[in-house]
Amino acid sequence: MPETSLIPLVTIAAIVGGAWGIAADRVAARWPAHEDGSIRAIDWRTAAVVIFGLVSAALLATRYGEDRTAFIFLGLLVLAMILLFATDLDQRLLPDVVTLPIAGYALLGFVTGIGPIVRSPADLLVAVVAAVLVPGILFLLSIPFGAGAIGIGDLKLLFGVGLIVGAQRLIATVIVGALAAAFGIIVLLVLRRITLKSYVPYGPFLIVGAIWAITVSRGI
DSSP: OOOOOGHHHHHHHHHHHHHHHHHHHHHHHTOOOOOOOOOOOHHHHHHHHHHHHHHHHHHHHHHTTHHHHHHHHHHHHHHOOOOOOHHHHHHEEEEEEEHHHHHHHHHHHHHHHHHSSOOOHHHHEEEEHHHHHHHHHHHHHHHGGOOOSSOOHHHHHHHHHHHHHHHHHHHHHHHHHHHHHHHHHHHHHHHSSSSSSSOSHHHHHHHHHHHHHHHHHOOO
């Protein structure tokens, strides 16, 4: 539970996160444009993005509400994560225009000193190594499973997130993402929303792991 003094901020953050979730879902329904020009109606994905946005923003306020600079810095990242969650859930796509700037944003946070996790040159060096190695290892592990086993967008996302959250939390991102994927796939199978042959995008689960790393995890 958040401290009493943080409850108003957590409440406001949750409302803003949920509202942004609605907006992100409507953006994802239109952008990037579908090949057939269609615009998806509001459905279960809308609810999923809204809940994800609400929870993510509330967790961020609970963790960093007393450090307003860190809250704002990471808040912009969380807003980007909500949008990526929506686009991957809708179109199985993590747009470069959102994922690639995260690396630059991480470096900006380091240079200006407002990034709350990667603070020292040693932290940055370890973060860079992890941001290269972790996606690289995942890509190599995916090769036997064929093309598309892990998306290039997922790897770009992990690189940028790694620079912001550091090595330990990047590993936590992957672990929590894998656990979330296993749980989600089991639920979808039980509900008969997918079959064992269905393709399920991994990005939303990695993003859940990233939010966990940013707002909850203190490393592994």
